[in-house]
Amino acid sequence: MLELNAQTIVFFIFSLLTLGGALGVVTNRNLIHGAIYLIISLFGGAGLFVLLSAPFFAAVQVLVYIGAIAILIIFAVMLTRSMTQLREVFNRQWWASALVGLLLFGLMLVGVILPVWGTGGSNADSPVSELTATTQDLGVALVDGNQYVLPFEVASLLLTAAMIGAIVIAREDD
Amino acid sequence: MIPLWMYLVVAAAMFCIGVYGVLARRNAVAILMSVELMLSAVNINLIAFWRYVTPQNMSGQAFTAFVFVVAAAEAAVGLAIVISIYRSRRSVIVNDVNVLRG
Numbered sequence: 001m002l003e004l005n006a007q008t009i010v011f012f013i014f015s016l017l018t019l020g021g022a023l024g025v026v027t028n029r030n031l032i033h034g035a036i037y038l039i040i041s042l043f044g045g046a047g048l049f050v051l052l053s054a055p056f057f058a059a060v061q062v063l064v065y066i067g068a069i070a071i072l073i074i075f076a077v078m079l080t081r082s083m084t085q086l087r088e089v090f091n092r093q094w095w096a097s098a099l100v101g102l103l104l105f106g107l108m109l110v111g112v113i114l115p116v117w118g119t120g121g122s123n124a125d126s127p128v129s130e131l132t133a134t135t136q137d138l139g140v141a142l143v144d145g146n147q148y149v150l151p152f153e154v155a156s157l158l159l160t161a162a163m164i165g166a167i168v169i170a171r172e173d174d
Numbered sequence: 175m176i177p178l179w180m181y182l183v184v185a186a187a188m189f190c191i192g193v194y195g196v197l198a199r200r201n202a203v204a205i206l207m208s209v210e211l212m213l214s215a216v217n218i219n220l221i222a223f224w225r226y227v228t229p230q231n232m233s234g235q236a237f238t239a240f241v242f243v244v245a246a247a248e249a250a251v252g253l254a255i256v257i258s259i260y261r262s263r264r265s266v267i268v269n270d271v272n273v274l275r276g
Contacts, residue, residue, distance in 0.1 A: 011176050015184045018218075022188050022211050026195035031203055038207050041188070045214050048181065052225040057217070057238055064242055069210060069249045076203050076253040080260045090198045091269065097197030105190040113186060117179045126175045132229040138239070141232035148236045155243040162247035166254035172261070 011051055017044030029089050031077045039070045056135040181222035188215035202256045202266045206249065213245045 021041025028034040042065045049058040090097075141147045188211060195208025217238050224234020260266050 008176060011180070015180075018184060019187055019191070022191040025207050025211060026191055026199065026204075031201065034204060034207060038210065041211065042214055045188075045218055048184070048218055049221055051176070052181070052221045053229075054221045054225070054235065054238075057221060057235070057242075060239075060242055061214075061217075064246055065210070065214065069246060072249055072253055073203060073207060073210075076206075076256055079257055080203065080266045082264075088200065089204075091200050094198040097194050100197060101190040101194035104193060105186055108186045108190075109183065113179050113182045117182055126177075127226045127229055129229050132225065133232055133235065137232055138235045141236055142239065147232065151236070151240060155240055158247055159243060162250050166250040169251065170254035170257050 007051065010047070014044045014047035014051065017041065018048065019044075027089075032074065035070055035074045035077060038073065039066050042066050042070065053132050056138060178222060178226040181218060185215045185218040185222065188212075188218070200267050200269060202259070202268050202271075203253070205268065206252045206256065209252075210245060210249065213241060213248075217241055 018041050021037045021039075021044060024037030025034050025041060028037060042061055045065075046058040046061040049055070049061060142152045143149050192208045192210075192212035192215060195211065196205050199205050199208065220234050220238045220241065224231075224238075228234060256266055259271055263270060265271070
């Protein structure tokens with residue numbers, strides 16, 4: 001079973017941050033508080049990335065998610081200020097939604113995660129190799145003609161299109 | 175090392191919390207925040223599988239990079255739509271936005 005070392009403790013702290021923040025996002029009435037809970041949750045995710053030896057994505061999570069997306073959301077909350085503190089947070093089918101969420105979680109837990117990847121499953125508890133690809137390998141793979149250069153370019157086109165689209169949609173009509 | 179299924183449980187729980195938020199919240203900005211939670215859970219899953227199953231192959235990390243790109247594009251366009259709707263209808267409650275209702 002799991003021994004209690006520093007890595008395990010850090011894992012539980014970051015998991016708690018991730019899930020607690022996520023619960024705060026969906027239940028909080030004040031949207032500014034919700035955005036701050038979102039930042040906490042994403043920060044916990046960045047910690048999990050560090051534990052999974054993907055430090056580049058931890059940095060990207062902090063820079064892109066917390067630094068850009070969360071700030072964008074806070075701007076949107078401020079621009080729609082009269083909607084920030086609604087009396088009714090949830091719609092009428094909130095109990096059905098909770099049921100769907102819980103059922104989905106139970107289904108994934110019982111149907112996929114524990115039988116296939118759990119302790120009795122075919123796959124071991126530890127990684128197949130301690131050697132991992134590094135950030136340099138990722139950088140090479142993204143521009144290598146045999147690997148991901150085409151998706152990489154398409155992704156940059158997508159970002160350009162999204163930027164232009166956002167400007168056009170949000171612009172005031174004149 | 176922490177077994178893989180614990181990461182998967184955390185990511186699944188985060189995803190389901192996001193599903194609940196998308197289905198139950200009334201404010202469009204809160205729904206977008208819940209979508210971000212779901213995408214972040216997917217990222218945790220991708221990185222965990224990459225680390226435990228194919229740590230020397232780049233496909234897991236490359237997929238995560240593209241999920242980041244899609245999340246950023248989705249947030250930008252989604253929030254632009256929300257602000258545009260707020261400007262024309264003075265509301266971001268999704269129930270009030272029913273122009274396309276037949």
